[in-house]
Amino acid sequence: MIGRQMRAPDFWTSGGVAATALAPIAAIWGLLAGTRMRRRPSVLAPVPVIAVGNFTAGGAGKTPTTATLVGLARRAGFSPAVMTRGYGGDLAGPVRVDASRHGADEVGDEALLHAALAPTIVARDRTAGLALLAECGADLVILDDGFQNPTLAKDLSLVVVDRGHGIGNGRVMPAGPLRAPLAVQLDLASALVVVDSGEAEAPGLAALLAEADRRRLPVLSARLVLEAPERLAGRRVLAWAGIGRPEKFAATLAAAGVDVVELVAFGDHQRLEPADAEDLLARAEARGLDLVTTEKDVARLAGRMEPALMRLALAVRVASVDLVFDDEAAVSALIAELHRPARR
Secondary structure, eight states, X not given: OBOOOXXXXXXXXXXXXXXXXXXXXXXXXXXXXXXXXXXXXXXXXSSOEEEEEOSBSSOSSHHHHHHHHHHHHHHTTOOEEEXXXXXXXXXXXOEEOOTTTOOHHHHOHHHHHHHTTSOEEEOSSXXXXXXXXXXXXXXXXXXXXXXXXXXXXXXXXXXXXXXTTTXXXXXXXXXXXXXXXXXXXXXXXXXXXXXXXXXXXXXXXXXXXXXXXXXXXXXXXXXXXXXXXXXXXXXXXXXXXXXXXXXXXXXXXXXXXXXXXXXXXXXXXXXXXXXXXXXXXXXXXXXXXXXXXXXXXXXXHTTOOOHXXXXXXXXXXEOOEEEEETTHHHHHHXXXXXXXXXXX
C-alpha cells in the first residue's frame, strides 16, 4: 500500500493530453533553461569541481553517488569537500555544516549525511561557498546538484539516471520532468551514471543510452546496495520514506530479501508531524511489522522533541544504502584526470 505523497503528475511518465496541452509553456521553459545552461561560466573555482546532477526534477540517486565519489576521490589523493544548496533547510549560507549544532531544519537532511563523510558547505550561492574551501582544507569540491547552474565552471559533470524512471516522457517541465532540453544537457554532461535499484527498466531508457552511445558519452552502471542486508533479510516490514521515489527504496529492500508488506510514501524532504508518527507506529503494531526507513528520513527526526516522533525514532530501523559502481576503475580514472593542470 502506498500512502500519501506529493507526487509528480502521472503524465510526466506516460505523456498524453495534459502533456500536449502544456507543450507551449514547456517550449518557453526549455528555451530559457537551455539558454541559461549554455552560458559561459563566470567563476572558476580554485580547485577542481565535480557536479553530480540529474536531467529531471526529483530524486535519481545524487546523494549516494556523491557519497561514493567522496571515497573514490580520497583514494585518488584528493581531500574533497561537498557543497550543497541545503534543500529543506532554512540557512542560505555559506556555512560549514556542524552536526553538533545544525539540524535538518537548518541545513537539510542531505547536508547532514554528507557532513558525516566529508567537510560540507551549504551555500545557495555556490560562488560564495567557495570562500570556505580553504577552511575545509579541500583541494576538490563535489557539488550535490548544480549541474544546470552555469555560474561555476565544472571539470567533471556526472549525470545520474534512475534505471527504473529514465527521463519520463522526455518532455521539458511542466509538460514532463526534464529540467532543460535533453540535447542541451547531454552536450554539457561528462558521463551518465545509470543507477539500478532492482526495478524494471524504464521504457525510454534504451533510446537515451543509444543517444549517449552515438555521442560517445561514457555510461557508468551502478547499483544501490543495502548495507548489512542480513539485519533485515526475511523480515516483514512497513517501509516509509520521504524521498524523490520511495518505491525505489522499497525495490532496494526487496532485492536484499526484505519482505516489504507496506510502503508509506511521503513528499520529498517532507517533515513528519506527530500525527504521521502515531499513524506509522499504529500501522506497524497492528500488522506485526518492523518499521524501516532511510538515512535521510532519520536525519529529519533528529532533535525533534515531540513524544510521538521520539517514539518513532526509537522504533525505526535505518536501512543504509551504498551506491556501487560496476566499473569502479573507470570512475577512478575520471577523477584521477582532475590532477592534471590542463583540466583547469
